[in-house]
Amino acid sequence: MGTQVCRVAGEVRAAGGKRKRDGGGLTRRGLIKAGAAGAAGAGVLAQPAQARGARRRAPGRRADVVVVGAGLSGLSAARELVAHGRSVLVLEARDRVGGRTLNHPIGGGKIVEVGGEWVGPTQDRVIALASELGIGTFKTYNQGNNVYYADGTLLPYSSGGPLGPVPPDPTGAVEAEEAIVLINQMAATVPVQAPWTAGNAVAWDSQTLETWKQTYLHTDNGRALLDVGIEAVFAAEPRDVSLLFALFYTASATNETTAPDINRLFSTAGGAQDSRLVGGSQLISLKMAAALGRRVLLSQPVRIISQTASGVRVSTDHLSVSAKHVIVTGPPSITALIRYEPDLPFLRAQLTQRYPQGTVIKCEAVYDTPFWRQQGLTGQAVSLTGPVKVTFDNSPPDGTPGVMLGFIEGQAARQYGQMSPDSRRAAVLQNFVTYFGAQAAKPRQYIEMNWSAEPWTRGCYVGFTAPGVLLDYGTAIRAPIGRLHWAGAETSDYWNGYMDGAVRSGQRAAAEVLAAL
Secondary structure, three states, X not given: OOOOOOEEOOEEEEOOOOEEEOOOOOEOOOOOOOOOOOOOOOOOOOOHHHHXXXXXXXXXXXXXXXXXXXXXXXXXXXXXXXXXXXXXXXXXXXXXXXXXXXXXXXXXXXXXXOOOOEEOOOOHHHHHHHHHOOOOEEEOOOOOEEEEEEOOEEEEEOOOOOOOOOOOOOOXXXXXXXXXXXXXXXHOOOOOOOHHHOOOHHHHOOOEHHHHHHXXXXXXXXXXXXXXXXXXXXXXXXXXXXXXXXXXXXXXXXOOOOOOOOHHHHOOOOOOOOEEEOOOOHHHHHHHHHHHHHHEEXXXXXXXXXXXXXXXXXXXXXXXXXXXXXEEOOOHHHHOOOEEEOOOOHHHHHHHXXXXXXXXXXXXXXXXXXXXXXXXXXXXXXXXXXXXEEEEXXXXXXXXXXXXXXXXXXXXXXXXXXXXXXXXXXXXXXXXHHHHOHHHHOOOEEEEEXXXXXXXXXXXXXXXXXXXXXXXXXXXXXXXXXXXXXXXXXXXXXXXXXXXXXXXXXXXXXXXXXXXX
């Protein structure tokens, strides 16, 4: 969880319609300034005439390795390569670094994250990286009771109770907990490096999570509770996701030594939402990029990657780089928008046609104080009605101002994303009022981020697969193609889809390239 106003290439729209530049700090006018430089966290297919013209006119550069994308995966890869003495150029499409992490200023030198933000136990790589860069962590506010809203009733409850993150629904909680136990048992048999080789892979990848849910859960609220959890993790519906992929994702949410547990995905204390980064999650990328300096080039979407037996050529509208290897990062569906010469093998090309992104709108209301804390509440709500079904206290480390965060996910995000900003804002604030009282009706600032409308991402939190995809196309997820290597959170074996997975994937791709050089 944790990615995400209206977003238009490099802008965040706050309530009231005024546009503000990204709060990321490192832009073309900031520390990293490269003139005719930059590139793709993915790349948009150019018209053939444009592409031919770009390659004729573009000034040439050389490097050992080109990295496409300046998010956590791309910058982690570049950092490793430079540490081993290799020359690198990082090409980023946006006018900022950070990929699916993005800080947004709220005044007084403070920020909120409108993209991915949380870290937790077993996310060893991203926590170690933050520590190396001098970035500290602080606990997500979790003191007091959560609230559960169902069937018109608001029920406070302790997340430290016997059911953990499952709210104490009188008709559905026990069944939802039993479903979690079954999912954990199945996930324990799924190899994270190759989930399509699991003993029951054919049966599990021949159905959706919805089909499995309908078979094993029988109460309305038990099914609804599982729906809320799945929406919160994938920003998609159970009907969208292969059961095998959901089991792989559960198995992935750990490190090499700790048993998987789907509760880790749902939980705050001890889970994936345990802690936040002082200064915001984008600060990791900002600091890595600052250290890489002029090696990072912004605002240059990659259009073409040409590969020969002796090297690669990576072309943007304004720049052509010759290199020995290239690492392409970003969601699989976005990497498909680059033109490859020769064409990609059919398995990889068809994989990218079958790897959609989730749909989420991240909504944040800023108040003078976190008034819910005075009511003995954590700020965390679980609701069976929406559009916002999950909330968190997203206030700065010192607790001021108060920031209430809510997610619109899956089908609700597809529906509410088509509404006017004012209508969507009103619906979100009404949910906050329902969960936390009348004080929630009038924030001093309202911010939202729709990652599905962001042209270099087209959805969050993560890409996922429908039935049959892992079985038939799974081997193409990260397999190098000659001198072409893949990274990005979706290619990671552990913590797939999370910031930790993004860092892991960049480090893994760098190791592949170093071994080949």
